[in-house]
Amino acid sequence: MDHSILVVEDDEVLGENIRTYLSLKGYEVVLCDTAELALEQIKRAQPDAVLTDNSLPGMSGHDLLRTLVAQAPELKVIMMTGYGNVEDAVQAMKEGAFHYLTKPVVLAELKLTLDKALATERMERTLSFYQEREAQKSGLQALIGESPAMVSLKHTLQQVLDAERRMASDDLPPVLVEGETGTGKELVARALHFDGSRAKGPFIEFNCASIPANLLEAELFGHEKGAFTDAKERRVGLVEAADGGTLFLDEIGEMDLVLQAKLLKLLEDRSIRRIGAVKERKVDLRVISATNCNLEQMVQQGKFRRDLFFRLRIIALKVPRLHARGQDVLLLARHFLAHHGRRYGKPNLRFSAEAEALMLSYTWPGNVRELRNMLEQTVLLAPNEVVQAHQLNLCMTLVDEPLAQPTATVYEMPRYEPQACTSLPDMERDLVCKTLDRTDWNVTKSARILGLSRDMLRYRIEKLGLSRPDKRQW
Numbered sequence: 001m002d003h004s005i006l007v008v009e010d011d012e013v014l015g016e017n018i019r020t021y022l023s024l025k026g027y028e029v030v031l032c033d034t035a036e037l038a039l040e041q042i043k044r045a046q047p048d049a050v051l052t053d054n055s056l057p058g059m060s061g062h063d064l065l066r067t068l069v070a071q072a073p074e075l076k077v078i079m080m081t082g083y084g085n086v087e088d089a090v091q092a093m094k095e096g097a098f099h100y101l102t103k104p105v106v107l108a109e110l111k112l113t114l115d116k117a118l119a120t121e122r123m124e125r126t127l128s129f130y131q132e133r134e135a136q137k138s139g140l141q142a143l144i145g146e147s148p149a150m151v152s153l154k155h156t157l158q159q160v161l162d163a164e165r166r167m168a169s170d171d172l173p174p175v176l177v178e179g180e181t182g183t184g185k186e187l188v189a190r191a192l193h194f195d196g197s198r199a200k201g202p203f204i205e206f207n208c209a210s211i212p213a214n215l216l217e218a219e220l221f222g223h224e225k226g227a228f229t230d231a232k233e234r235r236v237g238l239v240e241a242a243d244g245g246t247l248f249l250d251e252i253g254e255m256d257l258v259l260q261a262k263l264l265k266l267l268e269d270r271s272i273r274r275i276g277a278v279k280e281r282k283v284d285l286r287v288i289s290a291t292n293c294n295l296e297q298m299v300q301q302g303k304f305r306r307d308l309f310f311r312l313r314i315i316a317l318k319v320p321r322l323h324a325r326g327q328d329v330l331l332l333a334r335h336f337l338a339h340h341g342r343r344y345g346k347p348n349l350r351f352s353a354e355a356e357a358l359m360l361s362y363t364w365p366g367n368v369r370e371l372r373n374m375l376e377q378t379v380l381l382a383p384n385e386v387v388q389a390h391q392l393n394l395c396m397t398l399v400d401e402p403l404a405q406p407t408a409t410v411y412e413m414p415r416y417e418p419q420a421c422t423s424l425p426d427m428e429r430d431l432v433c434k435t436l437d438r439t440d441w442n443v444t445k446s447a448r449i450l451g452l453s454r455d456m457l458r459y460r461i462e463k464l465g466l467s468r469p470d471k472r473q474w
Contacts, residue, residue, distance in 0.1 A: 003118055004028045004045055008038045008052035008064065009080070014105070018051070021107045027114075035059035039067065047075070049098075051110070054081040054088050059462065062088075062095060069096035076117035080105060139195040142187050144335055145328040149320035157188065160315060161195055161365050170197060170284070174267060176252075176312045177290040179319030182369030185290040188319060193246040198286055201245025204238050208237045209254035217259055218275055228274025239272050242285045252312065253293035253304060263287075264308045287312075322364040323372065329359050329371070336372045337387070340379035349382060354389040358444060365398045389444050396453035429464050432457070 006021055007014035010033045013354065017028040031044045032038040035056050042050075050068060054061040065077050079092040079100040089100040098117045101110060144152055164172055175192060177185045186205065193203045211219060218228075221236030239247060249255075255263065266272055267287060271280045289312050298304035322329060341349045351359075364370055378391050432450070439445040447457040 003048040003114075003451065004030065004037060005114065005287070006030045006032065006041060006045060006047035006050045008032050008035060008050065008056065008061070010034065010053065010056055014103075018105070018107070018110070022111070022114075025111055026045060033057075035064035035067075038064060041130065042068075042072070042075075048121065049076045049078065049114060050081065051078045051114070054079055054092070058391070065092060065095050065097055074121065076112075076121050078113055079116060090398065102223045107127065140191045142333055143184070145325055146331065147320075147325040147328045149325055151329060153317065153319065155186075157191055158315065159190065164196055167197075171270075172196070172198070172286040173314040174286070174312050175288045175315040175317060176295075177291065177317045177319060178295075180292075180321050180367055181292045182367035183319040183321055184368050185292075185319050186248070188317060189246070189248045189288040189290060192288060193248075193286075196286075198245050202242055203246050203248065204242035205248045206238050209251040213256040213259070213472060216256065217262065220259070221262065221272050222274040224274050224276035227274070231276065234274075237272070237274065239266065239283055239285065243283045245286070246286045246288060249287065249289040251291060251297060252289040253291040253295055257303075257305065260305045261307050264305065264311060266418065269306075275339065322367040323362075327360075330356055332368060332371055333359055333375065336375045337379065341375045344379050346385075347380060348385050349387060350385060351380060351387050352389065354444070355387050355392060356458050358389045360392070360393060361448070362394050365395065370395070390454060394453075396447070396456075428460070429466070432460055433466060436461075436468075 003026075005027050007018050007020065007022075007029055009031070012033070015031050015033070018025075019031050022029050030041055030047065031055075032041055035052070036059055037097060038050070038052070041047075042252055050064075052061045056064070061079055063080075065079065068075055073096070076098040077096070079089070080103060081092070081100055082103055083087040089102070092100050098120070099113050101113060107291045115282055139267070140154055140157060143150065143157075145151075145154075158393050160175075175189070177188050179185050181187070189205075190203065193199065205221065208216065217236070218231075218237070220237050220239055222235050222240060223231045225231060225234045249263075253377055264285070269280075270284065271282050273280045295304055295309055295313075299309050322332075330351075333356075337349050338347075341347050353445075359371075366373075377389055377393055382391065435446045435449055436443075443457055443461075444454055447454045450457065452460075
């Protein structure tokens with residue numbers, strides 16, 4: 001027996017016919033003749049669906065339906081009503097019934113309706129599981145960091161969430177999240193959603209720079225059939241899909257000025273109009289936007305609407321860059337090392353002291369995203385449990401400011417006084433040699449002093465035929 005069905009029917013003959021038919025189809029059937037008895041059986045039998053008559057002695061089928069919707073909203077209830085009694089059927093659907101059947105009941109139609117109800121219940125349970133799993137990894141706890149900048153950000157987020165819980169309405173203010181690429185703006189948006197009052201609703205994410213501007217409107221607001229050449233059927237946009245939840249617009253600075261006007265109308269009126277439609281539709285959603293652009297400068301340049309800018313930033317949050325977060329770099333690095341280690345079957349990886357010092361001194365132009373992705377390659381290629389500094393594939397050519405020294409020792413560029421007859425290759429050779437000698441042939445530190453990547457310095461060492469005086473491997 002795959003599924004349990006509770007049948008509430010006071011007509012003994014019809015009830016037995018339904019039980020016999022469904023039993024032959026593989027269902028386990030519990031039969032009751034009153035709603036009161038059905039409520040007692042539900043606690044014991046825990047059925048997957050309920051099939052009930054409308055007219056019952058004592059408590060009616062409508063009373064039973066309302067009780068079940070309140071006590072077990074996930075339970076699918078199918079109402080049976082007399083032939084032609086359309087008002088009862090409509091009322092049942094309004095009260096939360098999955099479907100209704102008119103008497104005399106066609107048993108094949110009953111089975112088809114039950115199959116649909118159970119399939120819907122399975123799908124909702126699956127969606128609920130994934131939503132709960134996503135919520136577990138998307139709240140404030142997903143924001144890793146103990147630096148003053150991150151503590152301040154998390155404190156502000158908590159203040160916003162606490163204030164929103166005290167709001168009388170569910171009309172939450174828009175939020176603008178600013179920060180460099182890769183800092184974790186999406187995690188901030190998810191924390192506001194999954195720790196907020198709309199956590200049970202959908203979280204719809206859309207990158208405004210991901211598709212051409214001429215397709216952006218249809219993607220966001222949807223379209224009617226025949227609205228344009230390729231509109232072969234009606235399509236619901238992402239705004240409608242986010243109804244009851246949150247719409248996260250990443251890279252909002254890339255949105256076209258014409259579409260910015262429509263977004264402003266959405267924020268002001270909470271209504272949209274599909275492309276090709278005549279009527280407007282009301283939507284209930286919260287808008288969170290994010291950008292790595294300087295929107296204030298874009299407003300001054302006429303590239304972003306002034307009214308939309310002030311409407312979006314009712315609450316403004318700034319996500320700090322990784323290099324400004326101090327020891328958070330190591331906290332995140334160890335987190336990602338453990339995460340990737342589990343993925344690739346290397347659970348005991350750890351960093352050497354030199355590797356940690358290098359990560360602290362590096363400026364991380366790609367922020368947290370760069371750290372996470374770089375460490376995936378490091379884990380994949382790690383030959384042993386200790387990750388050394390030379391295994392970190394850092395993008396030294398993208399560094400836009402001098403690196404901080406990992407230790408208290410300061411290494412200065414060697415002063416070179418050229419001779420009149422010295423050639424350029426000789427000057428290069430002498431400068432590289434003096435720098436390597438100054439750092440006791442530490443290639444990583446020498447490359448940093450010379451403004452080169454580690455691989456570039458290794459190439460020059462091989463090209464110039466240099467070797468450490470004691471012939472040891474570097």
